[in-house]
Amino acid sequence: MSEATAPRLRVGMVGYAFMGAAHSVGWRTAPRVFDLPMDPEMAVIAGRDADAVAAAARRLGWAGTATDWRELVTRDDIDLVDVCTPGNLHAEIAIAALEAGKHVLCEKPLANSVAEAEAMVAAADAAAARGQVAMVGFNYRRLPATTLARQWIAEGRLGTVRQVRAQYLQDWIVDPQAPLSWRLQRDKAGSGALGDIGAHIVDLAQYLLGDQIVGVSGLCETFVKQRPLPERSSGLSATGGHGTGEVTVDDAALFTARFGGGAIGTFEATRFATGRKNALRIEVNGSDGSVAFDLEALNELSYYDGREPATSAGFRRVLVTEPEHPYLSAWWPPGHMLGYEHSFVHEVRDLVTAIGTGTPISPSFAEGLQVQRVLDAVESSAANESSWQKVPS
Amino acid sequence: MSEATAPRLRVGMVGYAFMGAAHSVGWRTAPRVFDLPMDPEMAVIAGRDADAVAAAARRLGWAGTATDWRELVTRDDIDLVDVCTPGNLHAEIAIAALEAGKHVLCEKPLANSVAEAEAMVAAADAAAARGQVAMVGFNYRRLPATTLARQWIAEGRLGTVRQVRAQYLQDWIVDPQAPLSWRLQRDKAGSGALGDIGAHIVDLAQYLLGDQIVGVSGLCETFVKQRPLPERSSGLSATGGHGTGEVTVDDAALFTARFGGGAIGTFEATRFATGRKNALRIEVNGSDGSVAFDLEALNELSYYDGREPATSAGFRRVLVTEPEHPYLSAWWPPGHMLGYEHSFVHEVRDLVTAIGTGTPISPSFAEGLQVQRVLDAVESSAANESSWQKVPS
Amino acid sequence: MSEATAPRLRVGMVGYAFMGAAHSVGWRTAPRVFDLPMDPEMAVIAGRDADAVAAAARRLGWAGTATDWRELVTRDDIDLVDVCTPGNLHAEIAIAALEAGKHVLCEKPLANSVAEAEAMVAAADAAAARGQVAMVGFNYRRLPATTLARQWIAEGRLGTVRQVRAQYLQDWIVDPQAPLSWRLQRDKAGSGALGDIGAHIVDLAQYLLGDQIVGVSGLCETFVKQRPLPERSSGLSATGGHGTGEVTVDDAALFTARFGGGAIGTFEATRFATGRKNALRIEVNGSDGSVAFDLEALNELSYYDGREPATSAGFRRVLVTEPEHPYLSAWWPPGHMLGYEHSFVHEVRDLVTAIGTGTPISPSFAEGLQVQRVLDAVESSAANESSWQKVPS
Amino acid sequence: MSEATAPRLRVGMVGYAFMGAAHSVGWRTAPRVFDLPMDPEMAVIAGRDADAVAAAARRLGWAGTATDWRELVTRDDIDLVDVCTPGNLHAEIAIAALEAGKHVLCEKPLANSVAEAEAMVAAADAAAARGQVAMVGFNYRRLPATTLARQWIAEGRLGTVRQVRAQYLQDWIVDPQAPLSWRLQRDKAGSGALGDIGAHIVDLAQYLLGDQIVGVSGLCETFVKQRPLPERSSGLSATGGHGTGEVTVDDAALFTARFGGGAIGTFEATRFATGRKNALRIEVNGSDGSVAFDLEALNELSYYDGREPATSAGFRRVLVTEPEHPYLSAWWPPGHMLGYEHSFVHEVRDLVTAIGTGTPISPSFAEGLQVQRVLDAVESSAANESSWQKVPS
Structure with missing residues (x-):
């Protein structure tokens, strides 16, 4: 649980299939288990089908919805974009979000090609100079x-x-x-x-x-x-x-x-x-x-x-x-067992801790490349x- | 996730140690994973130490707090009392809650003695005639x-x-x-x-x-x-x-x-x-x-x-x-593993389903006895x- | 393998079913794997059916046969009697063999009753005073x-x-x-x-x-x-x-x-x-x-x-x-695995070593009792x- | 056990280290467990050091000894040569034995080079026309x-x-x-x-x-x-x-x-x-x-x-x-466990059965090649x- 005074981290997520559900567990649970330096908010979930995304928002616990991921990038009230789409969209979304000043969490694999991944690393490097964090979601490390x-x-x-x-x-x-x-x-x-x-x-x-x-x-x-x-x-x-x-x-x-x-x-x-x-x-x-x-x-x-x-x-x-x-x-x-989804709770814990304390996060986009x-x-x-x-x- | 139209089930929980935390996971998660006929609300958590119970409420996600469990029993806006105290308090709290018209979930073992358990069963039997549900929390069944x-x-x-x-x-x-x-x-x-x-x-x-x-x-x-x-x-x-x-x-x-x-x-x-x-x-x-x-x-x-x-x-x-x-x-x-705490999510799912649909629940207090x-x-x-x-x- | 100068230990075995076959592996193999102070000889195997015992002798490697176990007890050229019969015959055979001056290895359980086992211990105690060894075959110790x-x-x-x-x-x-x-x-x-x-x-x-x-x-x-x-x-x-x-x-x-x-x-x-x-x-x-x-x-x-x-x-x-x-x-x-029957090879090794060196053997008949x-x-x-x-x- | 009338199979083995000991278990045990069409005799064991080979013969159960493997090849009273030497000697011994009319069991790998292995296959093919059997000892098949x-x-x-x-x-x-x-x-x-x-x-x-x-x-x-x-x-x-x-x-x-x-x-x-x-x-x-x-x-x-x-x-x-x-x-x-060495007992069983019944054996030298x-x-x-x-x- 975060203290009342912890700064907010407003999250927008793209995608609500398997990985979207798993990342939602992470965002929802991490602040209830760990002491975090920031207070993540499940702000907006984006997907193309308005009805489906609305149902996903209710089910998974997101406050708002969007039918175009670009909305997350352009809105002022989103601090981090979490990319849970198929791989062919990773580069476009992550780069746009980084260029718009957002932190980015991107599901693995980083991209579908080396060229895309290189472009993402370039964007992440530029964003890092502005204090933004970019992480790729190899959850099994956690x-x-x-x-x-x-x-x-x-x-x-x-x-x-x-x-x-x-x-x-x-x-x-x-x-x-x-x-x-x-x-x-x-x-x-x-x-x-x-x-x-x-x-x-x-x-x-x-x-x-x-x-x-x-x-x-x-x-x-x-x-x-x-x-x-x-x-x-x-x-x-x-x-x-x-x-x-x-x-x-x-x-x-x-x-x-x-x-x-x-x-x-x-x-x-x-x-x-x-x-x-x-x-x-x-x-x-x-x-x-x-x-x-x-x-x-x-x-x-x-x-x-x-x-x-x-x-x-x-x-x-x-x-x-x-x-x-x-x-x-x-x-x-x-002696009490954890499950698969706990890896995503730990991923959020480590990411939010890195953002909040200004310490490096791994795996970086460079590692993903x-x-x-x-x-x-x-x-x-x-x-x-x-x-x-x-x-x- | 429950439909917007599902009736509410307002829960008051007594205790916030190990079992309190575990039950909280159940109440928090079940509606996000399963379709439930009622919409559980984590209304009030009770404990004797005001500061500690406030911290627990923030951490575990409960809307309100109380420093006397009797408050949960007397309030009109509580539908179910969840008893997570040491065993020596089970009988008193559960019986009071049942007599006050609440559904009850009571951690195992049901009581510290057969005599206490018998009194609890009597209270549960009387309550059942009024449509109330009483369940004992043998979570490993689930x-x-x-x-x-x-x-x-x-x-x-x-x-x-x-x-x-x-x-x-x-x-x-x-x-x-x-x-x-x-x-x-x-x-x-x-x-x-x-x-x-x-x-x-x-x-x-x-x-x-x-x-x-x-x-x-x-x-x-x-x-x-x-x-x-x-x-x-x-x-x-x-x-x-x-x-x-x-x-x-x-x-x-x-x-x-x-x-x-x-x-x-x-x-x-x-x-x-x-x-x-x-x-x-x-x-x-x-x-x-x-x-x-x-x-x-x-x-x-x-x-x-x-x-x-x-x-x-x-x-x-x-x-x-x-x-x-x-x-x-x-x-x-x-092929994705669940953990220990999922048993509590399933317990809540089954209990809420039984209450919402009027079907019998097991383990009953009689089984606990x-x-x-x-x-x-x-x-x-x-x-x-x-x-x-x-x-x- | 024993040295050429090692004294002989001439063995007579009663029974040739499961345990008879297992004990035969022990007698046959121990001297080829371990250095023993005595040289066991598979002298005589006894059983009631002449044809069956002859076939067993050929198969299992015994030099001679007998159709009455009493023959093993009375012959001078037998040093040890190995009792592999059903439990109801253990006491009679083992006591007779001990009284005749033979060492005895008796399959477990020692007897079918405490009274029989007590009589066997008495015989073993008397024999021990004459330097004879009596052992019960709890092979899983070995x-x-x-x-x-x-x-x-x-x-x-x-x-x-x-x-x-x-x-x-x-x-x-x-x-x-x-x-x-x-x-x-x-x-x-x-x-x-x-x-x-x-x-x-x-x-x-x-x-x-x-x-x-x-x-x-x-x-x-x-x-x-x-x-x-x-x-x-x-x-x-x-x-x-x-x-x-x-x-x-x-x-x-x-x-x-x-x-x-x-x-x-x-x-x-x-x-x-x-x-x-x-x-x-x-x-x-x-x-x-x-x-x-x-x-x-x-x-x-x-x-x-x-x-x-x-x-x-x-x-x-x-x-x-x-x-x-x-x-x-x-x-x-x-990294090479042994099997079930190796326990009998070790049993023979330990028994022959005890007899040859005059050291105590366990499990004794008293332990069997x-x-x-x-x-x-x-x-x-x-x-x-x-x-x-x-x-x- | 073989019947008294089964034809003899007189074996000469070269080598008495790890594999020599393992093969000896096979030759010694197979006839006591399985019904075989021939009666293997552990006739001669060969090794360069006279004292060591004599000790090995006593320990492992071989009737005679030789200090030159060529003796096994030239003697009339050897039917099968079992090659348990390091790989650099396999080809020379096996080919000589095959040319001398012996059956051959050769430890794996067949040879140290493809050229050697090809020569061995050629010798085995020629020998097969004369009714001889050649097998390579991949025991883990058995x-x-x-x-x-x-x-x-x-x-x-x-x-x-x-x-x-x-x-x-x-x-x-x-x-x-x-x-x-x-x-x-x-x-x-x-x-x-x-x-x-x-x-x-x-x-x-x-x-x-x-x-x-x-x-x-x-x-x-x-x-x-x-x-x-x-x-x-x-x-x-x-x-x-x-x-x-x-x-x-x-x-x-x-x-x-x-x-x-x-x-x-x-x-x-x-x-x-x-x-x-x-x-x-x-x-x-x-x-x-x-x-x-x-x-x-x-x-x-x-x-x-x-x-x-x-x-x-x-x-x-x-x-x-x-x-x-x-x-x-x-x-x-x-429910009774076998061990590592049983594979060699089965190898001997299968080899002797193949020789005795004139059926093909596998793995052949061609498979070894x-x-x-x-x-x-x-x-x-x-x-x-x-x-x-x-x-x-």
Whole structure:
């Protein structure tokens, strides 16, 4: 809860589908759980359909509505624009908002192309000089377990990091009759599993290591090349309509990578791992220990201390639910589980804290661009017989 | 979200510690996630310390405050009283509220004694004749996984239920220097692990089986008999002060049980299971299958289908996170985890729905009384050399 | 392997069903893996059916055969008699062998009654004065994981032990058409799940704690009271014949217990835990840590170090497969799994070492008797409304 | 046990280190567990050091010894030569044995180079025309769990196979002071993790899918480039001596792959996965289901049936310990675990059965060569900027 005297932070959000609902939880809940230096107000939600946006505003708790996102940019009473649209609109909205003096929170991936992302970084750099903050929403950094893993690696608890294996496994479109939603069309989504879920593991791996991927070799595959045209689409779920259309993005993307500091890694993003619902998994092996995380057990960290005597060493299941753990002193007594949406509450907490205190926020747009460059290099490699591609820095 | 035309349900809550915060999440969130037939308003929160209750109101989102719970009972503009105090106050507040015409939600365990619980049931019965609803807050029934398990057992998926093993394992007071909080004093808490966490597994076992415990043999133990007096106490955590006092409740309670339908069970509630943070575990074995749940992995159900061929049979880890599962179509896409506090959101959803539609709610006060009788029989048996005690019906 | 000069230990075994085959693995393998002070010879195997015993001898690797176990007792060229018959023959054979000057290894449970077990202890005591060794075959003590757990507890790694929860869960006779094998008849088996598998968890719990159960409260149940008569029976599996007969033993036995040193425990032995194949599970909670074992993952120990900082504490999965672990330097490189039958190899190693070096062996017949007394007290309690029964010492 | 009339199969084994001991278990145990059409005799064991080989013969149960492997090839009374030497000797011994009319069992990997492997296949083809059998020892195919997985995939239970992810993770040389054993020298071992453990996952993946890898993109890394020279070496363990030497093989090898039938896969073999002792893991995703295996839990298979209703679908832990499962009716009652070495018992069973009945055996030398070609393509790709390499067929 913020003190009555805390300055207001008036938020305008664009989009009200899956991410719009998730960000709304963040804005609504963060001030009731954490002490924040500013008081966020859920001011305006924007969407093209007046009835739908009005219903969303009532449901999600926004005070006002707009049917054109440009209104948020031009109004004086909006301090921050939260971009929750499909990726093809990110650049236009975020740049306009930054140029209009707003802070920006933009969902991941930052953009659908490196060129767009570069333009966004330029806008963010210019805005930073005016004191504005721009952040990209890689929310999985903000779970207590991943935050703890990052702290441990930064402290040197794992020693020299040697290897990473990262997977984001889903099975949402294994059925060839799953319709051709916008996420399966290159012009709207940029790429398939690679950009949607691969972006998460690239960001998370780099975040955990505090290091960057400098080169990759990739392989992409589209298993189901034609799908029924949807009548109505929302994310990956859609209702089948008439006729079929071409899937123009990858169903699965595999790549190997080298980090600047010498570690190597394997990465896999797929929507065809039958039975895996939301298995973002990452394991980091260092000379002194290892740590592993699985989003399907998001309150846990698996940790191996290599300095233990051999008789008692073993991967331990750390329940990251204690008051001593990141974010948790504000929540419940020991041993109480958090859920997926808490990552958005923490994202808002950290963003509002950074704005209110003038401290840097991460992931910045520059970090979002760098992830985009990794994804771009994977696609280039995949298109060139998996030959090694350096990631421009 | 409720329609603008939905009737209001004005809530007054007593208490603002752990359970007060948890119930507040329920009241705040349920109308934003579920379609409800009434529109709950977080009207007044009551507590003895004016400053503290004002701060809690701001933090948790309550419109008004009161420093005497009696105010909630006498005011005309309160429709429901939510009792989140220690157990020794449950009976007085709940009975007064019911007599004043309010609906009541009362945290578990229903009371500190069978006599109190019986009086509460009498009040609830009288109130029911006037159309009022009274519910006891066994929230763990309202996780998607436990609700699904109940449905399966009710459908006969397990065949004839033979055995139950239920444990609620915590380790919060293993340290003998943990202070003598109110939960360790019989006059305030009624009993120790037995009433606090044992009540949950008794209720959950009976709920899952759709059956009642008819007899028990119990064993109770207090491992640490003297503890430092607390300066300030909240639940099981407290700050140590000067001197020591006697622990007058059980640290651990073990019992065997028989159900009316022929099943047998083992039960264990303990605060001395070092390393177990919040391990409410229950497994039910039937002639055709088994199901198991662990609160430390609350989005999962472990299920064994005994009708499978032997070559492919095995306990399967069902991620209870799909739109087809209880409560989940209102939340996120497939594979996204819920947390502890969602149980309170579902509790509010179900309570408001029952009130709004005039349908029965469970667990009723009568069910809360029956749990109390089981706990009472366990204590009687433990005090009589573990001899068998029938549970009065 | 033994040196050429090691004295011979000529073994005669009675019985060649499940346990006969398992013990044969022990005798055959131990000298090829471990350095032993004596050289065991698989001299004679005894059984009533000449053809069957001859086939068993060829299959299992025994040099000679006998059709009457008395032959083993009277022959001069047998040093040790290994009793692998059903429980109702244990006392007669073991006593005769001890009186004839033989060492004896007797399968568990030691006997079908306390009276028989007492007579066996008397014979063993008399034989001990003549330098003979008598051991009861609780093989689960001799897995690397259980041996390690015992060492840790004995060293004080868990601090003061507070609680034990032990389960032996099987589902072999859930089907009511499973025939009435000898194991379901009181005159042959003594008791049901209690003696067959409950004996294992009683022994293992006492072994791990280095303490004895001093009192119990029990509940026994027979879910299926009539079963088809078998045509031919072997252990729990049998072929159905004509007519039905009464099951005269328990299907499931539950009890609570107190140990001499102050710990309390819950125990459960059942053949009706659908889906649990061989789940001998035990968890021990102490003031400084906990340890847990599950026979369905027999190369692992789950260990919680309560002295760890809260941020990194967690149950760790120790793969007990390293050369530093008990028994393992004689086997494979790190990380290679052992199986069920290795427990018998270790049993032979320890028994032969004790005989060859004149050091005491455990579990002795006296320890087997004490287990029998615990089981007897459970049955007495179950027959007396679960009232507390002291275990005579 | 074999019948008295079964023809003899006189075995000569070369090598008596880790693999020699493991194969000895196979030869010693298979005839005591399975009905075999021939009666294997452990005739002669060969090694250069007379004392050491004599001790090994006594320990492992071989009747005779030889100090030159050529003796096994030239003697008339040897029917089969079992090659358990380091890889640089495989070709010479196996070819000589085949040319001398012996059956051959050769440990994996088949050879240290494709050229050697091709020569071995040529020799095996010529020998096959004379009725001789040649097999390469990929023992992990012969665990009940992996055999069952193969059966399921062959039956179509997974539908169209889309993806494979295979890892063989060890941590045996994470310590930079681990000495330069022969396995770290290219001239003796051929390659590092790639050939030693990567060979296993290549073979296992191809076996499970019944398909072949047709192209790869690889990345190899040597993290620790100089190591202490060993005084004495055995496998990966060795005693440190004076000075250091260059590690000339890979510590870790990562690659992506395409199978002939359209599936794609990721593969990783590493000796630097701190905390992973022997984690051979493979998961196969098909359009109708998935199956996963982990050698650290070798009696289990994880299976997801994609045709289950969404409410009850989940990965199930199948304990592959039932009589209905491959190999298991010859072992113990339900629920009893096998260990690592049982794979060698099954290997001998299958090999002796194939020889005795004249049926084909797999993996043949040709299959071993194909694995070698995959490994060779990975190394070529790694040396050429990860560019795609076709695997010659």
